[in-house]
Amino acid sequence: MSKGTIKKVAGPLVVAEGMRDANMFDVVRVSEQRLIGEIIEIHGDQASIQVYEETSGLGPGEPVESTGAPLSVELGPGLIGGIFDGIARPLVEIMEATGTNLKRGIEIPSLNREKKWHFVPTVEAGTMVEAGDIIGTVLETEIVTQKIMIPYGIQGKIVSINEGDYTVTDTVAVLEKADGSTENLTLMQKWPVRIGRPYKQKLSPDKPLVTGQRVIDTLFPIAKGGVAAVPGPFGSGKTVVQHQLAKWAEADIVVYIGCGERGNEMTDVLNEFPELKDPKTGKSLMERTVLIANTSDMPVAAREASIYVGITIAEYFRDMGYSVALMADSTSRWAEALREMSGRLEEMPGEEGYPAYLASRLAQFYERAGRVISLGKDGREGALSAIGAVSPPGGDISEPVSQATLRIVKVFWSLDANLAYRRHFPAINWLTSYSLYNLGKWFNTNVDEKWMDLRARIMKMLNDEAELDEIVKLVGMDALSAPDRLKLEAARSIREDFLHQDAFHEVDTYTDLSKQLLMMELVLHYYDISLEALGKGASIEDLVKLEVRESIGRFKYVALDKIKAEYDNILMRLQKEVDNLLQKEEA
Structure with a gap:
């Protein structure tokens, strides 16, 4: 254990001397108050330490002690439903111990040492086991069963194993x-946060993470184990999108990292998540959620730690065979922390003052996502999907964090302030967003063979609308031909009836894939039948004012058990109204 003294203090950066025996990324305790920090640079016997707590009042000569171990997180029963700070300290327990204000230097373990959990073995004495094998289960909440796995690097024969109530250290x-030699196995294991947890094999991302959000599932789907970025200016709905994904995405576990967000936003999350009902089970959403609250007014250095702590916890549940959705809100705040620490270390700055290694740090984080075969003899399949919000200043995505993120992620959901101001939510711009995952085969096989053709037609119609809008702005609507005016109307129907989705409506908040297919078909049927009627002499004004259009618009509010009957009814009325129009024209 290396001991030294403080040489100088510069904000969250402390330079200590006499630290020759310390290693990079060792956790250290700084001063008599035992503030927690991490070594990020070593020159000779001088170590630069990023301190994860407020450093005011520290001065030269105060003691610094290395623990000899990297920053690690405790993994075991007690994580689900927990609210932790950026370095995995339990905020509820800290409040009970010290009151509402965080006390510097407080040491409370992540997992409760007194609480007992009922352990049920799944193997018997005499069984040969290897790293990743499941030896038993603990029912952590009514929704989540935690699987107790053999830690990495250990294999051998189980000598004794007993059912009973145990604390995490028993x-x-x-x-x-x-x-x-023998090894005592407990319910808990530790893992260094900067190192990705190992797995047997990474699988290709060919299954979608179904979210129930139409603009995402239909136009810009994310794969299970995929990575997505949600950039957008203030007020464009980044947090609402992430809340919807946390609630509705096809994930067993949600890890939500509030990385440098404003305190009031994180408070909203902490207040809302326990009240949100998990649609699959009817229980509180917190019963399958881990929250990491690391707000703007906490020391900037802890933002980097919070990102790594969150993804390590997510990997742990992925290794059990669960599908995990990780929300990082937002990676821009983490990048700003990197910029500040880099400046204090006097490193050569890159673009806009960010460190030159910004892109590689972001890539190291996102590459830990994926759909994998976990360690262990049973070949469990788990998935970790990472969705990172990016907060570019003024919504300008040409800045370095957005650009570095775009080079890494495969899905880009571009939030548009103009759409948000027009009350169009989710405010994902269909002209600038994209998904590079090739999921067409899955949708055609598992939903309907027409899915990709319908999607392609809808995308073309939206792109054509943007071009026609330019003409209308220049020369007015009267300059357009009747077929073009019809195309504009159909595109408006796609925007307002299909892409617009009400997160607070009990039916519209989530749309099943089969219903999304029918909604696409309805809008395109209206266009095709009307286009045919135009050729037979019907007037564009009459086709635009068809009564059935209101029913097409309200179809998204129809409950799932009634959609097929309503769909058939609308199609019949559409054909009938168009036939009546044509008869009038002939008369």
């Missing part, structure tokens, strides 16, 4: 290694 099983 021995639940004893394992004998090949060399004859």
